[in-house]
Structures are given as structure tokens and as C-alpha cells.
Amino acid sequence: MLWRIDASPGKATTWTLSWFLFIAGIAGYFYASHNRHLENPDDKVIPTLNQLAEGLSNAFLKPDSEEAAPEDLANASLATKFFTSMLWTDTLASAKRFLWAMLLLIPAVFLGLHMGMFPVIGQLFLRFILFFDKIVALSVLPILFIAFGIDELSKVMLIVIGVTPTIILDTFNLTKSVPREQIVKGFTLGAHDFGVTYRIVMKQILPRVLNSIRLNLKAVMLFLFAGEMIASQDGLAFRIALLRRHMGMNVIIPYVLWVALLLFLVDLGMKVANKRLHPWFREA
Amino acid sequence: MSKLIELEDICVIYPVHGQAPKTVLAGLHLDIQRGEFIAVCGQTGCGKSTMLRLILGAEAPTSGRVLIEGEVLPRPDRNRGYVPQKYSLFPDKTVLDNITFGPEMEEFNILGRLTPRFFKRRTELRETAHALLQQMGLDPSDAHKYPDQLSGGMQQRVAIAQALIMRPKILLMDEAFSALDPTTRSGMQRLLRTLWAETGTTILFVTHNLNEALYLGTRVVVLGKQNSQGSSRVIADLSVPADARTDDGQLRRDVLDRLIHQVEQAGEPQLAEAYS
Structure with missing residues (x-):
């Protein structure tokens, strides 16, 4: 019986069930779009397939209309068109901020590791980080804009403030969860404090830390988008916010799907890298 | 033989949240000579593993001293090998x-x-x-x-x-074989005996199993409760002759009887009964 808790659906059932909501969603979208366009052929709220294709072409193959286009772009190759396109320029701008934020997570991991290993460092930082973690990052956005201006720094700082406390605390807890026996064992094998910290504990928690960062990717993107939507001249979220004013749903929808695809690829990349780098690691 | 490990009047008290502190070991004295194979027995919670961690340097006594070659060594080092039951x-x-x-x-x-x-x-x-x-x-x-x-x-x-x-000069094993099936366990016991005979390393082996202790140890130490507060000390300490270790008949039975007698004398009739 399919509805019992001990049911084991076959391959075909599993495939059908897992794709059902996607297909239903797409079908529902085009049904609604068709009905709206019967009433108003110029409707922009739920674009048709043709409108979406036009939006996609504009986003993927044309530069930002507000920027001066290269003169010979009409005869340029598809690749050249793509790499000068609005979508690509926005992706690069957002990716740069995203990478900066990711790089700034590395010190967070080291801080969490040292807090977990060295009681003095733990006592110095733990209460402060716990307090910091409770601050809603978006609520300090005005302070960030005042303190750091509306340039790149404030946007990167927003991501850092929003995500680093979680990563620090996650790393701290993971460090603390390493069995005491392993640390004692390290000492009996001639390791000193830093040997135990880096060669035993860090190596054991690294795959879990990477998983924690993976799970926080969406939060990173959330803060990045918040920053870009409020004060930016470029970036994926800037474009979405800009197009919202013009009801440019035919470009917004491809942008949203593009962001989801990018995030999925980053997540997949990290997952594969984690598996390759730590073949011993078995996820619970 | 010279003294390698000395436990001098050891007392270990753990704070318990919301309750009176728990005294695990009190007045514990033990001298261990170089090259001995000490099997440490006792009931669950009597402080066997605590004693091992003290010798390892992974824990400090509340009072008393642990001396390794006459020195207090505050943390584990390469001279004291360690094989725990889990996470080894x-x-x-x-x-x-x-x-x-x-x-x-x-x-x-x-x-x-x-x-x-x-x-x-x-x-x-x-x-x-x-x-x-x-x-x-x-x-x-x-x-x-x-x-x-x-x-x-x-x-x-x-x-x-x-x-x-x-x-290492000392090898400390904390119930290292307790999770193993009987066949693997007896194979590991033989292996450990052979290794001890070949290397001459001083071994401290914590076990629940008295038969294992008598087979492995050149000396068996039993920890037991000494008062109503539940703190432990050494209640039996017996050398096991080499022929008694290899013979699982009358010779070993004699050693066991002497051990049970010591446990009884120390006021632990229940433990003595369990051993007999």
C-alpha cells in the first residue's frame, strides 16, 4: 500500500512523484498566463513563453541598455554577446561580493576552531559572539551604510555580520564535539597544542564545517541581495529591483531561475569537493 | 625493578551541579614497577578509568600526587601510550x-x-x-x-x-577489548601478552572481567568502595605467578581464591561473591 509508512515506492513512482509538483507548477503557470493574455494581450504580470524568450534573449545576449554598447556587437559571436550581456555583468558583480564574503568566512572558521580548542579564547569570545548572533543583520544595515558608505564594503559587511556568527558558533560546537579521547591520543602521539588543533581536530571537523557553510549559502545570498537591492549600481538583485519598477517579469523570472541555478551549482560543487577531499567522511 | 609510577594519597572529587560534590577516589596509594602488567578491576563507577586518566595526565587529582619516574607530569605525552575503548x-x-x-x-x-x-x-x-x-x-x-x-x-x-x-614507557588501555566478541577478545589477549613479553612495556589494563585480568596481569589490582560516600581505593592487590596465568585450572583458582579473600577482608562481600 502506497500510503503506509513502510511503503517502498518503485522507481517509476518515485520519478513521477518527484517531478509531479514541477510539472504541475509549470502547467499552472502557463494556464494562468494564457487566461490573463486572453483578457489583456499586453499583460506583463505572467509573461507568455514568447515574452519569456524575448526577456531571456535580452538578458543573455544584450548589454544593459543604459550602458554604451560595443559598436560591432551585432556581428559578434554568441559567446561575445553573452559575456557582454546584462546578465553576465550582473552575475560577475554579485559573484565578486559573494566571493569576498566567502573568503571572510575562513577567519570565522579559524576563530570557532580556536574558541573550541583553547578555553581562554573561548571564554573571551563566546558570550560576545552569542550576543552578536542574536542581532538581526538587516536591522544594522542603516548603521553599515552610515559607517562604511554605500559602496561594496557595507554590502560585504552585511553578509559577514549576518553569517559569520553562525559559522563561528557551528565550528565551535563541532570542535567541542570531537571526543576527548582523540585529543588525549594526539598528545600521547607526540603532538603539541597546534598539532592537535590543526592535524587532528581541524581535519575531523572540516567536512562538517563545509556542510555548515553549504547550508548557510542561502543566507549569504539573502544578505547579498538585500544589500544590492537597497544600494547598488549593478548585481543580480539590483537588476531584479530595477526591473520590478518596469514590471519586467519576463526578465525577472529568468534572473530568479538563474540565481537558483547558480546557487545549486555552488552547492553541488562544494558537495562534490567535500566528498573528494574527505573520502572518509560519512554524512549522518 | 624500579618504581615507574607512584600514586600518592590520591583524592578525586567531581563537582555535581545542584548536588554535593562526588568523591570518586580517596586515599589511593599505588606503586607500579617498570615492566609490570597491571590489570585493574572493580565495579562500574569505582574509578578505574579515572585512575588511568590520572596516570595518563589527562586529569589532575584534587589532592595527592601522580609521579612518573619521580616527576609530576601535568599532561599526556609520548611516553604514555593510550588505547581507549572507543575513538581509538x-x-x-x-x-x-x-x-x-x-x-x-x-x-x-x-x-x-x-x-x-x-x-x-x-x-x-x-x-x-x-x-x-x-x-x-x-x-x-x-x-x-x-x-x-x-x-x-x-x-x-x-x-x-x-x-x-x-x-612508550607505559601503555594505558581502558577497557580496550570490552566491545569485542569473545573469539576476537581472546585472540587480542594472546596478542597483547606476546607483545608485552617482547617489548617489556609497562602496561595498565582496565577491565571488568576478572578472568581476563588474571590471564593478562602480572599483578591484579581491585578498586572498591570504602565508605558510604562511595569513594574508592585499592581493596585488593595481588601478584599473579607466571604459571597461574597460563594454567586455567587449580593454580589460577588458588590465585582467585586469595583475591576474593582480600576483597572480603576489605569489606566488599558483594563484590567477593560476584567474583566467586
Whole structure:
């Protein structure tokens, strides 16, 4: 019986069930779009397939209309068109901020590791980080804009403030969860404090830390988008916010799907890298 | 023989949240000579593992002194090998890397690992590790496996090899065989006896099993409760003659009777009954 808790659906059932909501969603979208366009052929709220294709072409193959286009772009190759396109320029701008934020997570991991290993460092930082973690990052956005201006720094700082406390605390807890026996064992094998910290504990928690960062990717993107939507001249979220004013749903929808695809690829990349780098690691 | 370990009037008290502090060990005295194989027995919670951790340096006594070769050593070091019941191997390292970890850690710092000498030494260490694996009865094909791909018995064999490659003065084993099935366990006991005879390392072996203690130890120490507060001390301490260890008939029975007598004399009739 399919509805019992001990049911084991076959391959075909599993495939059908897992794709059902996607297909239903797409079908529902085009049904609604068709009905709206019967009433108003110029409707922009739920674009048709043709409108979406036009939006996609504009986003993927044309530069930002507000920027001066290269003169010979009409005869340029598809690749050249793509790499000068609005979508690509926005992706690069957002990716740069995203990478900066990711790089700034590395010190967070080291801080969490040292807090977990060295009681003095733990006592110095733990209460402060716990307090910091409770601050809603978006609520300090005005302070960030005042303190750091509306340039790149404030946007990167927003991501850092929003995500680093979680990563620090996650790393701290993971460090603390390493069995005491392993640390004692390290000492009996001639390791000193830093040997135990880096060669035993860090190596054991690294795959879990990477998983924690993976799970926080969406939060990173959330803060990045918040920053870009409020004060930016470029970036994926800037474009979405800009197009919202013009009801440019035919470009917004491809942008949203593009962001989801990018995030999925980053997540997949990290997952594969984690598996390759730590073949011993078995996820619970 | 000279004294290697001295436990002088050891008292260990743990704070308990919202309750009175718990005294685990009180007035514990024990001298251990170089080359002895001490089997430590006692009921659950009597402080056997605490005593082991004190000797290891992983824990400090509330009062009293633990002397290793006449010195107080405040933290674990390379001279005291350790084989716990669980988490005895590093899960992120292969069997070979687990075994060679200690000497590599001791001989080379992070920059030293970039020198040609490191790679040469690493090859030598891997050969030694292979020889140790063979001595432990493990297959060479196991060398590149991760700990979770090994059975419990195999993991403990690797853990012993990992400790022995450091040539420690003392090997501390905390219920190292208790999770093993009876066949694997008796194989491991024989192996440990052979290794002890070959290396002469001083071994402290904590076990619940009195038969195991009598088979392995040159001396059996029993910890037991001494008062209503539940703190423990040594209630029986008996040398086991070599012929009694190998003979599981009358000779061992005699040693057991003497041990039970000591436990009774110390006011632990229930434990004595359990042992008999």
C-alpha cells in the first residue's frame, strides 16, 4: 500500500512523484498566463513563453541598455554577446561580493576552531559572539551604510555580520564535539597544542564545517541581495529591483531561475569537493 | 625493578551541579614497577578509568600526587601510550597514516614536511607500520582502509600498533577489548601478552572481567568502595605467578581464591561473591 509508512515506492513512482509538483507548477503557470493574455494581450504580470524568450534573449545576449554598447556587437559571436550581456555583468558583480564574503568566512572558521580548542579564547569570545548572533543583520544595515558608505564594503559587511556568527558558533560546537579521547591520543602521539588543533581536530571537523557553510549559502545570498537591492549600481538583485519598477517579469523570472541555478551549482560543487577531499567522511 | 609510577594519597572529587560534590577516589596509594602488567578491576563507577586518566595526565587529582619516574607530569605525552575503548583511531586517516602519525608528528614540523628527508623517513615509517600490521595479524590490504571500514577487533589492533610505534614507557588501555566478541577478545589477549613479553612495556589494563585480568596481569589490582560516600581505593592487590596465568585450572583458582579473600577482608562481600 502506497500510503503506509513502510511503503517502498518503485522507481517509476518515485520519478513521477518527484517531478509531479514541477510539472504541475509549470502547467499552472502557463494556464494562468494564457487566461490573463486572453483578457489583456499586453499583460506583463505572467509573461507568455514568447515574452519569456524575448526577456531571456535580452538578458543573455544584450548589454544593459543604459550602458554604451560595443559598436560591432551585432556581428559578434554568441559567446561575445553573452559575456557582454546584462546578465553576465550582473552575475560577475554579485559573484565578486559573494566571493569576498566567502573568503571572510575562513577567519570565522579559524576563530570557532580556536574558541573550541583553547578555553581562554573561548571564554573571551563566546558570550560576545552569542550576543552578536542574536542581532538581526538587516536591522544594522542603516548603521553599515552610515559607517562604511554605500559602496561594496557595507554590502560585504552585511553578509559577514549576518553569517559569520553562525559559522563561528557551528565550528565551535563541532570542535567541542570531537571526543576527548582523540585529543588525549594526539598528545600521547607526540603532538603539541597546534598539532592537535590543526592535524587532528581541524581535519575531523572540516567536512562538517563545509556542510555548515553549504547550508548557510542561502543566507549569504539573502544578505547579498538585500544589500544590492537597497544600494547598488549593478548585481543580480539590483537588476531584479530595477526591473520590478518596469514590471519586467519576463526578465525577472529568468534572473530568479538563474540565481537558483547558480546557487545549486555552488552547492553541488562544494558537495562534490567535500566528498573528494574527505573520502572518509560519512554524512549522518 | 624500579618504581615507574607512584600514586600518592590520591583524592578525586567531581563537582555535581545542584548536588554535593562526588568523591570518586580517596586515599589511593599505588606503586607500579617498570615492566609490570597491571590489570585493574572493580565495579562500574569505582574509578578505574579515572585512575588511568590520572596516570595518563589527562586529569589532575584534587589532592595527592601522580609521579612518573619521580616527576609530576601535568599532561599526556609520548611516553604514555593510550588505547581507549572507543575513538581509538583518527577517522580521517587510513590505517597506515594512523600508525605513522605519531613519529611523523614528533620528528617533523610543518616546514620539515616539505623537505626530501621527510619523504625518505616517511617511506621508512611506512615499512615499520607494515611490519607492525603484520605482527598484529592484519592483512597488508587493510593498510589503506579507513577505520570505519575495519571491524572492532581490527581497529583495536591498529590502535595498539599506533601506540607501540612510539615505544612508550607505559601503555594505558581502558577497557580496550570490552566491545569485542569473545573469539576476537581472546585472540587480542594472546596478542597483547606476546607483545608485552617482547617489548617489556609497562602496561595498565582496565577491565571488568576478572578472568581476563588474571590471564593478562602480572599483578591484579581491585578498586572498591570504602565508605558510604562511595569513594574508592585499592581493596585488593595481588601478584599473579607466571604459571597461574597460563594454567586455567587449580593454580589460577588458588590465585582467585586469595583475591576474593582480600576483597572480603576489605569489606566488599558483594563484590567477593560476584567474583566467586
